[in-house]
Every structure is written in C-alpha cells, then in structure tokens.
Amino acid sequence: MAGRLTNKRAVVTAAGQGIGRAIAAAFLAEGAEVLATDLDAAKLEGLAGARAAALDVRSDAAVAEFAAGAGPVDILVNAAGIVHHGTILDCTDAEWALAFDLNVASMHRTIRAFLPGMLERRNGSIVNIASAVGSTGSAPNRYVYGATKAAVIGLTKAVARDFIRQGVRANAICPGTIQSPSLDERIAALAAQNGLSLEAARQAFVDRQPMGRLGTPEEMAALAVYLASDESRFTTGQTHLADGGFTL
Template identity: 85%
Template structure:
C-alpha cells in the first residue's frame, strides 16, 4: 500500500545519515512532505524531494526559529543522538552533558516547539529514537548512553500521557545494533582501542545479535512510517523494540 503518509508534513532531525536519513527517505516514498534537518546540511544532499535545512538541535534559539518558519507539522521524528563508550568510571562531566543534551534535551526542545501547533490542530505523531539499550536491556560499556536513552523512554511516555486526549501521540523506536555510518565509526574506534581488526570488531557486534545479523536503517524507516501514519492512531506511549532479539 503506497501513499500511507500522503498529506502529512514531517520534520526529521539528523536526516543526513543513518536511521534519520532512512526515515526521511521512507516518508518521502510514502507521500509525505519532509522537512529534513541536520547540523551539517551538506549531508542532506541526495534526499530528492525533501526540504533541507541546517538545524542545531542543541540550540534553543535555533530550534525555536526553525519551528517558527516551518509551518504546519503533523509528524516530528527526533533522530539526533550520540553513542558514548565506557562505564561510569570512564564518563567525564563533559560526556555526561553532551549525552543528555543531544540525546534527550534536543527532543525536549523540538517537542516543546512543535507540540503547540499539533495541539491546536488536534492531531500529531511524535516519534523518538531511543534504544534497546536503556529501554529493555543494558550492554557493557554503555553507561551514559543507556542512561540517556532510558530518559528518552520516560520523556516519550510523559508526553504521551499528558496529551492522550488531545489527538497527539508519542512513541519511541528502540533499535538494536543497526548498520550505519555511526556504527562504522564506533567499530573502527573499538578496533583501534582493542588493538584488533575492524572485521573482528564488527563480528563482535554481530555476535551479540541473536538473529546473527545487524539491523538495517530501512527496517527502522518502515517502523517509523507505521508510527507516523494513521494506521497507528490507537498507539501511544509505547516503546517499539526492533533489536533482532537482543532483549529476549
């Protein structure tokens, strides 16, 4: 069934690569008008049909200004985030601040900016990218990442509950390990840190997935289409885990 998002206008953050880009592409394929944003607007090249904008989701002023000129928004997808490696003993104050500012407070900023318009129209879908780590499971050396993604789940549920009778829904996607440019960077860094090969480091990520493979960004895009569409209009406040069985 094509055209599942026809007539909807969506904002997607971190649409330059990885899950955010796949969601933007999936939305476009289903007929949505997509305002694709990224800190580096150059990464948005190639998203044919999207309306690209540079956006720093860590800036209150930038988010407010963007929302002020965005017009009607029916769907908000918060995909910006960063994965820190290490335990509580490795986590610096700067890493803590970055993790919570980018992974959590950025969503606070965008939701606060776009929610009033959704409430005025009595309709809207908010999709936050959380993680299987911090939602239903933990993983070694993911201390501050897991903590911040657990906060995303709490934020999502709180927004869903507060506006449950106002026509606005909020749900979270909790991916397992997904093949993406950011994963490639983490694999390379891990290989260097452990003095092993990139291939061995990649296999370690694959081995922790019970299905025996990494997830794809396209699979996350398909789930986001469902949550953005009217097909899920009876669904709110939920964590949608797509992790290849990692949390079983």
C-alpha cells in the same frame, strides 16, 4: 500499500545519515512533505523532494526559529543522538552533559517547539529514537548512553500521557545494533582500542545480536512509517523494540 503519509508534513532531525536519513526517504516515498534537518546540511544532499535545512538541535534559539519558519507539522521524528562508550568510570562530566543535551534535551526542544501546532490541529505523531539499551540497560560499556535512552523512553511516555485526549501521540523506537556510519565509527574505535582488525571488531557487534546480523536503517524506517501514519492512531506511549532479539 503506497501513499500512507499523503497530505502529512514531517520534520526529521539527523536526517543526513543512518536511521534519520532512511526515515526521511521512507516518508518521502509514502507521500509526506518532509523537512529534513541535520547539523551538517551537506549530508542532506540526495534526499530528492525533501526541504533540507541545517539545524542545531542543541540550540534553543535555533530550534525555535526553525519551528516558527516551518509552520505546523503532523509528524516529528527525533533521531539526533550520540553513543558514548564506557562505564561510569570512563564518563567525564562534559561527556555526561553532552550526551544528555544531544540525546534527551534536543527532543525536549523540538517537541516543545512543534507541539503547540499539533495541539491546535488536534493531530500529531511524535516518534523518538531511543534504544534497546535504554529499555534494558543490558549492554556493557553503555553507561551514559543507556541512561539517556532510558530518559528518552520516560520523556516519550510523559508526553503521550499528558496529551492523550488532545490528538497527539508519542512513541519510541528502540533499535538494536543498526548498520550506519555511526556504527562504522564505533567499530573503528573498538578496533583501534583493542588491537583488532576491522573485520574482528565488526564481528563483535554482530555476535551480540541473537539473529546473527545487524539491523538496517530501512527496517527502522518501516516502523517509523507505521507510527507516523494513521494506521497507528490507537497506539501511543509505547516502546517499540526492533532489536533482532537483543532484549530476549
């Protein structure tokens, strides 16, 4: 089926790479008008057809200014985030603050900015990228990351409940381990910290996935298309696990 998002306008944060970029590309392929944003605008090159813009989602002023210039949208995808490695004993106050600001408060900012337009039109779909770790907390050394992603799930459900009669839906996607530039960085860090080869470090991430492989950004994007489209108009406030069996 093609054209599933025809006549819809979408904002996608962190669209420069990984899951965010795959979602922006999938939305474009389905006919949406896409406003693709990233802190580093250079990463948005190659997203043919998208309106690309630099956006610091950690800035109240920047988000408000961007939303005012963008106008009303039908879809908001919050994909910005950071993964902190370690237990509570490895997490400084600064790292805790950064993780919650980027992973959770950024969504608060963008939703607050775009929700009024959705409410005025009585139509909107918000898709937040959470994590399978936020759903279960079962991955080791993901203390603050798991805490932030659990908060994202709570935020999503709260928004869904508050505006359920006003045409706005909110859902969360909870990926397992997904191949991305961010994962490549974590693999390199794991290898360096433990004296492993890159191949061995990568295999450690693969081995924790019951399917025996990593997920792809495109697989997450396919779910985002569904949640953004009218096909899912009876679906709100849900956590959609796309984790290769990680939480089984």
